[in-house]
Amino acid sequence: MNFKSKLRSIIGEGLGLCIGLDPVLDRLPKKVRNSREPLYAFNREIIEHTYDIAAAYKLNLAFYEALGCDGWRQLEMTISDISDECLVIADGKRGDIGSTAKAYAASLFDTLKVDAATVNPYLGSDALEPFLDRTDHGAFILAVTSNPGSRDLQELVCDGEQLFHYVVRMACRLNKSGNVGLVVGATKPELWRDVMDIAVDLPLLVPGIGAQGGDLAALKSALQDYSAPVLVNASRSIIYASSGDDFGRAAREAAQSLNDQLS
């Protein structure tokens, strides 16, 4: 079963909920902040309360690397706690020349043992191939990101087409093993039609719902004819649904509510 089929089998019909585990030490509830492994303790409780709702968890590596080696240890502990019934996505937006990209792929797919990773297209196709050669794993290529500055380069017009069109075409060209996906920000509904027309059947990972203000109704309407699996990610709106010691239960309620809207 290739990555896309695996994604479909986990998500089922409709859009899949992806929960972003992006813990910031200062924002963690008292109950876990003083534990020996605060990020892990926080994540474990979020996972315990949401694993039957989430299709995937996305771990943004920056929030672990902020604590250095100790953060990486808690990242590894978190990943080994996530059930096989959920996908694990390492969100590191890596991108480097071939020999280095191979080391990143080993780091993510062999050492961390995640199912998929986000990758940055600026270095071109040979920087993406070492990830895609790992055909059991997925790679979500950044196409349109959810931040305001995404327009600086991604929306530039090159020979009549915007830059992100080239990225989506490159992604399609590289998709020889059914393991390529795209990152497309929920905050950019005006670009969705273009992406879908070119991507046709690439899986999508959609950040920007929740704290970043993406419009879920507009997203659902845009996606109604799109046949490939789509994961919609929310991080802060779920994991920080309560700042108190009931954060696990509050995360479950927020996750359930968003998941109901997705299906």
Place this chain on the structure above:
Amino acid sequence: MNFKSKLRSIIGEGLGLCIGLDPVLDRLPKKVRNSREPLYAFNREIIEHTYDIAAAYKLNLAFYEALGCDGWRQLEMTISDISDECLVIADGKRGDIGSTAKAYAASLFDTLKVDAATVNPYLGSDALEPFLDRTDHGAFILAVTSNPGSRDLQELVCDGEQLFHYVVRMACRLNKSGNVGLVVGATKPELWRDVMDIAVDLPLLVPGIGAQGGDLAALKSALQDYSAPVLVNASRSIIYASSGDDFGRAAREAAQSLNDQLS
């Protein structure tokens, strides 16, 4: 003293030598391969033999992350061993939305305590600013990379100008504190004139000499009128100059020989 002045004071006249500490476990000499911290043991010997020649060390994070948490530990150990007389550059090509970029900047500048980092421009200016706000530290923005696939996006023509022109202009615009630099691959001599004409006085970090085949003579000739500090990086041609237990001494000879050509 801003980052650019610090760079100039370390490099002095001419081009500065940057040594890439990119150790791959399988390629390490027997003497260190079986030690408890093989990457660190290897790096320590390279540093001991080259610290008086190198202006900077560049550590590509991928090669440490390939070993997970244990690799990060050896990365931290290596960095704390490097003398204050050399700059330390974390080469992770990071790039993410603002709140995440801030966590990456904390990871690199506070936890790892490096002097500078490489960053990826695809997400636009607000993804770069959290690095640049750390005005004591440098950020080298990827403009033209040294790999064959760099042409896929970087050389696309947008409104009459190639994409990397926009990146260089964005870098100039963001350089309010003298801490912005550019990564420009030595393998792309035909693009050097364009970069220098737009960048004017941004420091450069030049990978691609050595194992990647960049032409040093062409590089020196192109750079003769360029007044800003330039670091020329070589990794594999120095650290793997010998595959035997004399690798430290061989690295010193390779570093000395390249440095003589640079000055």
